Amino acid sequence: MIYSVDVDVVAPVRxxxxxxxxxxxxxxxxxxxxxxxxxxxxxxxxxxxxxxSDLLHEQEILDTARREFQGSVSGDAFSFSLKKQAAFKGIVNFSVGNPDELGDLDVAVTVRDPSVEEFIDYVAPPTKDGKPVDPSDGDGRR
Known part of the structure; x- marks a missing residue:
């Protein structure tokens, strides 16, 4: 899949x-x-x-990621926050509720091509029984 996106990450440094x-x-x-x-x-x-996306697949948290992404869609963009300490260890951990005392990694994604929904499906495909579902090739990645 060819896509055009801008990903902006901001993290406070205490x-x-x-x-x-x-x-x-x-x-x-x-x-x-x-x-x-x-x-x-x-x-x-x-x-x-x-x-x-590879990390989401490896950690088997595609459904969680989809919920986070889809819950924040606004026009051609979506956003989410991640725990900074987990990120330091290379682990994706979505920040929900109160921000961490050290602050979170705030991520804003603007999608120009394809649609936001198609891009979310690419990054975190729908699953069935916990496994990615994609009728085009069967492995969940386009």
């Missing part, structure tokens, strides 16, 4: 944190992101969620 560790947390989930350090935060921009 006084008690080492900035490089926050950068590592972002890069562990979004390895192709262009990361920059700003006063009190780390900002990153990427144009792919392929590695992130």
């Amino acid at each position: 006084d008690t944190e080492v900035t490089d560790r926050v950068v590592d947390a972002v890069r562990n989930l979004f390895p192709n992101a262009d990361v920059s350090r700003e006063a009190g935060r780390v900002v990153a921009e990427a144009h792919s969620l392929d590695h992130f």
